[in-house]
Amino acid sequence: MGAETLLTNGEARVQLEAKVPVILGLQPAALIDHVARVDLSLLDQIPGERGGSIPVAIEELEHILSELKKHILASADDLSPMKTMAGGSVANTIRGLSSGLGVNCGMIGAFGDDEQGQLFVSNMSISGVNISRLRKKNGPTAQCVCLVDALGNRTMRPCLSTAVKVQADELTQEDFSGSKWLVLRYGIFNLEVIQAAIQFAKQEGVSVSLDLASFEIVRVPAIGEAKAVDATGAGDLFAGGFLYGLVKGLSLEECCKVGSCSGGSVIRSLGGEVTPENWQWMYKQMQVKGLSLPDIRN
Numbered sequence: 001m002g003a004e005t006l007l008t009n010g011e012a013r014v015q016l017e018a019k020v021p022v023i024l025g026l027q028p029a030a031l032i033d034h035v036a037r038v039d040l041s042l043l044d045q046i047p048g049e050r051g052g053s054i055p056v057a058i059e060e061l062e063h064i065l066s067e068l069k070k071h072i073l074a075s076a077d078d079l080s081p082m083k084t085m086a087g088g089s090v091a092n093t094i095r096g097l098s099s100g101l102g103v104n105c106g107m108i109g110a111f112g113d114d115e116q117g118q119l120f121v122s123n124m125s126i127s128g129v130n131i132s133r134l135r136k137k138n139g140p141t142a143q144c145v146c147l148v149d150a151l152g153n154r155t156m157r158p159c160l161s162t163a164v165k166v167q168a169d170e171l172t173q174e175d176f177s178g179s180k181w182l183v184l185r186y187g188i189f190n191l192e193v194i195q196a197a198i199q200f201a202k203q204e205g206v207s208v209s210l211d212l213a214s215f216e217i218v219r220v221p222a223i224g225e226a227k228a229v230d231a232t233g234a235g236d237l238f239a240g241g242f243l244y245g246l247v248k249g250l251s252l253e254e255c256c257k258v259g260s261c262s263g264g265s266v267i268r269s270l271g272g273e274v275t276p277e278n279w280q281w282m283y284k285q286m287q288v289k290g291l292s293l294p295d296i297r298n
Contacts, residue, residue, distance in 0.1 A: 020178035021106030021130050022247060024206070025094035026197050028190050029165040030111035030120040030134070031158070033087030034065060035146040035232060035271040042071035043147060043155055050149075053156040061159040064145045073150060083271045086123035087144060089185045089211060092236035092272035093243070096262060099127040100279040101244040102294035106130035108175055108197070110166040112141035117164070123273075133175050139163030148270065152228040168196035176204045181243060185211040209243060211235075233272025238263035248292050258292075261285040 040050075046064055048054040056064075072081045086095065091107065098105040107129055111117035113136060120141060125131050144158035171193065176182065182201045184194055194210075201208050241262030245255030265282035266274045274282070286293055 019104055022104045022179060023094065023097055023181040023183060023243060024106050024108060024133075024176065024179045025090040025183040026166075026194070027088045027090035027107065027109045027185070028193050029088075029142050029161060030086070030109055030117060031088040031091065031142045031144055032084060032116040032120055033144050033146050033232070033271060034068075034082065034084050035148065035230065036068050036082040037073040037148045037150070037230070037270065038068065038071040039073055040149060042067060043149065046147075046155075046157065048157075050155050051153060053144075053158060056157045056159055058140070058159050061143060061145055061157060064147075064157060068145075080270070083273075084119070085271050085273050086120045087146075087272055089236050090183055091120075091124065092233045092266075093183055093240045094129055095124060095127045095272075096233075096237045096240040096266070096274060097244060098129045100265070100274055100282065100294065101240060101262070103244055103247055104130070106133055106179070108133040108166065108171070110135045110137050110164050112137060112139050112161060112164040114140055116141035116143060127273075135166055135170065137164045146230075146232055146271070148230045148232070152231050152267065154230070154232055165190075166193060168193040171196050171200060173200050173203060176200045176206050179204070179206050180247070181209060182206050183209045183211075183239070183243070209239065211239065228267045230270045231267055232270070233266040234263045236272060237266040237274065244294070245292075250292060254291060257289055258286065261289070261291070 043050045047060065068082060074081060094105045094107055097103040107124055111120050111134055121131055121134060140161050141164055142159065142161045144156055147155040182197060184197060186194065198208055238259035241259035242255045245258045261282045264285065265278040266272060268278045268281065269275050283293060
């Protein structure tokens with residue numbers, strides 16, 4: 001069942017009749033991020049070392065959420081000390097491409113029949129993403145607590161859902177028809193669905209952007225002014241900016257420069273979603289560098 005079931009009949013019709021997405025993102029499972037800036041004492045209390053990502057049970061995730069208010073780091077620059085939003089690497093990239101860079105995008109995946117699932121769909125839809133390829137499933141939507149320290153470093157504790165995930169045999173050639181690019185992130189537990197998606201993309205002549213989550217470092221000069229509040233989504237938004245450049249026919253060097261601007265925009269506030277103010281900051285950086293500006297301005 002598609003995500004249009006959450007919409008009114010009229011809204012669903014408009015969604016389904018929208019232009020075919022130029023860029024599609026495949027994120028097999030929807031994810032909700034709970035992002036907060038916290039003091040080090042909370043990080044000392046939760047299982048595992050600081051930094052990185054360690055899966056936890058729902059009970060542990062709920063316990064961490066219940067303790068957050070006692071450990072929040074106030075910030076004069078951010079009115080909301082904690083943010084809850086659609087998350088996941090591919091979702092971050094696609095949302096940024098759609099809402100801030102004006103590229104027609106869509107998502108393929110699955111969300112649960114709960115409040116978190118509705119939040120994921122709503123967040124992506126409000127950002128202008130075509131959600132008609134999202135499947136609704138019985139079960140809880142995955143969640144992740146992202147704890148950010150005073151230096152902007154992240155400690156993530158995800159609670160994943162095995163029941164709510166799109167499977168390889170649920171993908172159809174129609175999902176990919178007419179699009180130009182497919183955005184994927186490598187994951188050993190999602191290998192079958194990734195392979196199926198790549199096969200469909202090949203049949204439809206769709207180019208593939210695959211994030212291998214590599215440990216290797218590629219250095220790109222900093223854009224200058226940088227205020228790092230939270231590194232969540234930095235790489236995802238860099239990918240979005242780079243893909244924007246490819247769609248616009250920019251050189252690879254220019255694509256990297258756009259990526260630096262978009263990646264720099266998301267680290268200026270909490271979470272993997274760029275605020276309207278920071279999109280404006282990004283446009284200014286792009287203009288200074290003589291880069292092609294998006295057709296949309298937030």
